[in-house]
Amino acid sequence: MRALVRNPMRAVLTILGIVIGIAAVVAIREIGEGSKEQISTQVASLGADVVNVWGASVNTTGVNSGKGGRASLYPEDAAAILRECKETVLMASPMVRAGGQVIVGNKNWSPGSMVGGNEDYPKIEGWTVVNGRSFTKEQVDNSARVCLIGMTIAKELFAGKDPVGQEIRIKDVVFTIIGVLGEKGADMGNDKDDTIIMPWTSIRTRLMGASREAAIMRGGASNATKPSATSTYSTSAVNFYAGTELQPYTSAPHPLRTRTVDNLIIKIKDKENAKPAMEQITQVLRREHNLQPGVLDDFEMFDRGQISSMVTSISDTMTTLLMAVAFISLVVGGVGIMNIMLVSVTERTREIGLRMAVGARPRDIMQQFLLESVLLCLVGGILGIILGHGASSIISAQAGWPIATSYAAMALAVSVAAFIGIVFGWYPAYKASKLDPIDALHHE
Amino acid sequence: MIQLKDITKVYHVGEIDLPVLKGISLTIEDGEFVSLTGASGSGKSTLMNLLGCLDRPSSGEYWIDGKNVANLNANQRASLRNERIGFVFQNFNLLPRTSALENVMMPAAYHHPALSQAEIRANALKLIRLVGLEDRMHHTPAQLSGGQQQRVAIARALINNPGILLADEPTGNLDSVTSVEVMNMFRDLNRDQGLTVIIVTHDPKTAAFTDRAIHMSDGLITEGVANELNASLKK
Numbered sequence: 001m002r003a004l005v006r007n008p009m010r011a012v013l014t015i016l017g018i019v020i021g022i023a024a025v026v027a028i029r030e031i032g033e034g035s036k037e038q039i040s041t042q043v044a045s046l047g048a049d050v051v052n053v054w055g056a057s058v059n060t061t062g063v064n065s066g067k068g069g070r071a072s073l074y075p076e077d078a079a080a081i082l083r084e085c086k087e088t089v090l091m092a093s094p095m096v097r098a099g100g101q102v103i104v105g106n107k108n109w110s111p112g113s114m115v116g117g118n119e120d121y122p123k124i125e126g127w128t129v130v131n132g133r134s135f136t137k138e139q140v141d142n143s144a145r146v147c148l149i150g151m152t153i154a155k156e157l158f159a160g161k162d163p164v165g166q167e168i169r170i171k172d173v174v175f176t177i178i179g180v181l182g183e184k185g186a187d188m189g190n191d192k193d194d195t196i197i198m199p200w201t202s203i204r205t206r207l208m209g210a211s212r213e214a215a216i217m218r219g220g221a222s223n224a225t226k227p228s229a230t231s232t233y234s235t236s237a238v239n240f241y242a243g244t245e246l247q248p249y250t251s252a253p254h255p256l257r258t259r260t261v262d263n264l265i266i267k268i269k270d271k272e273n274a275k276p277a278m279e280q281i282t283q284v285l286r287r288e289h290n291l292q293p294g295v296l297d298d299f300e301m302f303d304r305g306q307i308s309s310m311v312t313s314i315s316d317t318m319t320t321l322l323m324a325v326a327f328i329s330l331v332v333g334g335v336g337i338m339n340i341m342l343v344s345v346t347e348r349t350r351e352i353g354l355r356m357a358v359g360a361r362p363r364d365i366m367q368q369f370l371l372e373s374v375l376l377c378l379v380g381g382i383l384g385i386i387l388g389h390g391a392s393s394i395i396s397a398q399a400g401w402p403i404a405t406s407y408a409a410m411a412l413a414v415s416v417a418a419f420i421g422i423v424f425g426w427y428p429a430y431k432a433s434k435l436d437p438i439d440a441l442h443h444e
Numbered sequence: 445m446i447q448l449k450d451i452t453k454v455y456h457v458g459e460i461d462l463p464v465l466k467g468i469s470l471t472i473e474d475g476e477f478v479s480l481t482g483a484s485g486s487g488k489s490t491l492m493n494l495l496g497c498l499d500r501p502s503s504g505e506y507w508i509d510g511k512n513v514a515n516l517n518a519n520q521r522a523s524l525r526n527e528r529i530g531f532v533f534q535n536f537n538l539l540p541r542t543s544a545l546e547n548v549m550m551p552a553a554y555h556h557p558a559l560s561q562a563e564i565r566a567n568a569l570k571l572i573r574l575v576g577l578e579d580r581m582h583h584t585p586a587q588l589s590g591g592q593q594q595r596v597a598i599a600r601a602l603i604n605n606p607g608i609l610l611a612d613e614p615t616g617n618l619d620s621v622t623s624v625e626v627m628n629m630f631r632d633l634n635r636d637q638g639l640t641v642i643i644v645t646h647d648p649k650t651a652a653f654t655d656r657a658i659h660m661s662d663g664l665i666t667e668g669v670a671n672e673l674n675a676s677l678k679k
Binding site: 350351353354355356357358359360361362363364437438441 | 493496498499518519522523525526527531533537539550551554555600604
């Protein structure tokens with residue numbers, strides 16, 4: 001061990017490879033963990049406890065429609081889930097989407113999203129209403145012409161004025177703004193505040209021409225393609241929870257998607273584990289849809305936690321890749337240690353001979369050299385941890401990346417360093433222990 | 445007591461057998477002061493390696509204190525060397541950049557059962573004083589003269605209280621004045637401490653310090669008593 005102190009410069013150069021390798025491992029690990037934590041908090045703000053149900057994909061002559069291809073979800077499904085999954089489900093809402101231009105005075109705007117849900121929908125998505133109020137169950141039942149607008153739209157169309165109580169024209173239909181949604185900011189490049197939310201019934205009855213269902217409708221129901229003044233105000237004729245007795249478009253062939261909704265959105269109780277809730281929802285939906293055992297689900301379900309685990313797994317893959325590179329540098333460092341230990345054994349052959357002559361057993365010599373190499377690596381490991389932690393702290397301060405100090409990574413780094421010391425120190429130590437004392441003593 | 449019976453040593457160089465020791469029988473009593481002389485190639489180095497249990501004979505018996513040590517394995521021989529034999533070398537073989545005191549302490553690290561570091565240090569200090577280097581004990585070998593280095597080596601040989609001191613050309617690298625000092629030190633150790641001292645040398649002047657000279661030539665002993673020579677030198 002004293003030999004290390006006797007030649008400090010060489011010891012430092014020897015462990016440089018280990019220092020750099022361990023520093024890389026620690027820094028990568030800390031930055032990787034940090035970004036993982038950031039991703040999971042971001043995804044949690046999306047709502048990790050939210051489950052989306054879509055119609056299953058449809059394969060038509062080999063062309064797959066993707067999710068939502070099959071029109072299999074009904075507003076009654078949401079009610080049934082809410083009724084029968086009380087233990088696992090907090091809120092459920094049907095969801096429909098629309099698109100189109102919105103006009104206020106001489107300004108117009110195309111919102112990023114126009115979504116309809118029931119009275120719980122804004123809460124499920126984690127929206128707050130900062131100005132005004134949200135819509136009520138009565139307004140949903142009556143497909144009231146009311147809407148909530150996001151911050152971006154409030155800024156674009158009202159520029160500082162209070163939008164609550166103002167009228168807004170969406171696809172020639174006049175809606176009253178009853179509330180402004182609290183700011184959510186952007187996520188993954190989408191401005192979440194560029195949105196309009198209204199009762200899903202209002203979209204279904206008043207903005208049919210605005211959504212893709214219009215294409216299906218266009219064939220016979222000309223009145224729905226461009227809502228006329230009369231159809232716009234004919235709320236009394238609409239009954240959304242009725243079955244076949246409903247005849248709103250008698251002259252048309254039965255419109256395929258008027259009764260279905262785009263998807264269901266469900267808030268579950270258990271944030272950590274969506275599995276039990278999803279199983280229960282599956283059961284209820286299968287029963288509601290009269291699916292026999294063995295028949296595939298006509299819907300698909302995604303919990304947003306899956307997005308989180310997907311993004312996390314991408315970042316994990318990156319971290320693993322970088323770790324592999326760092327480990328390669330550790331191996332290179334280990335070879336450096338082995339090289340220097342071999343030189344050291346040759347250089348100190350006389351010393352080894354002397355130690356053997358005065359009574360060191362081969363195993364004592366082996367121990368001494370192994371200990372030296374492990375000690376070298378451990379010192380390298382500790383320096384590496386300091387360097388790596390310092391580097392990641394500087395990166396985090398300069399680039400604003402989040403880091404998570406990982407004691408597990410440090411412990412791992414130290415044990416890896418010790419392991420390298422043993423693996424790469426073993427051969428030189430073995431060689432030293434096999435020296436013949438007489439030859440070693442006369443080594444020049 | 446050291447007893448050798450019909451010791452032979454044969455080296456195998458390729459296909460050829462090279463007998464170096466051809467049947468050596470020898471007895472050295474406890475407390476003897478012996479020199480082993482002979483020209484180079486006479487086999488005295490080989491015999492010294494066998495005496496020091498650094499090597500094993502090809503045949504024959506070797507007894508130290510009534511124990512046959514000819515067939516011990518490497519670990520057993522290491523322990524025996526550690527406990528029973530002190531080595532002094534021609535080129536001192538001190539650890540570089542290590543203080544005299546620490547050099548003296550070194551063999552104790554391999555002693556079983558191990559003594560505490562404090563006890564080892566106390567013993568080493570005693571020995572450093574015995575060889576008269578107490579004012580130099582923190583010097584490294586590079587800061588010591590040849591004679592001082594050899595005295596450190598002698599102190600080191602004594603740290604584990606061996607019964608036998610085996611010196612290989614201990615004066616080979618020293619000038620004549622220092623050689624006399626070192627040889628006197630061996631004699632004092634032999635007289636005062638009752639150590640068995642075996643000096644391997646090719647130099648008759650060095651051999652003259654000893655009580656008994658064992659002369660070797662061509663792998664055999666031609667035993668002689670150095671007393672007459674010794675007496676004549678002293679006059």
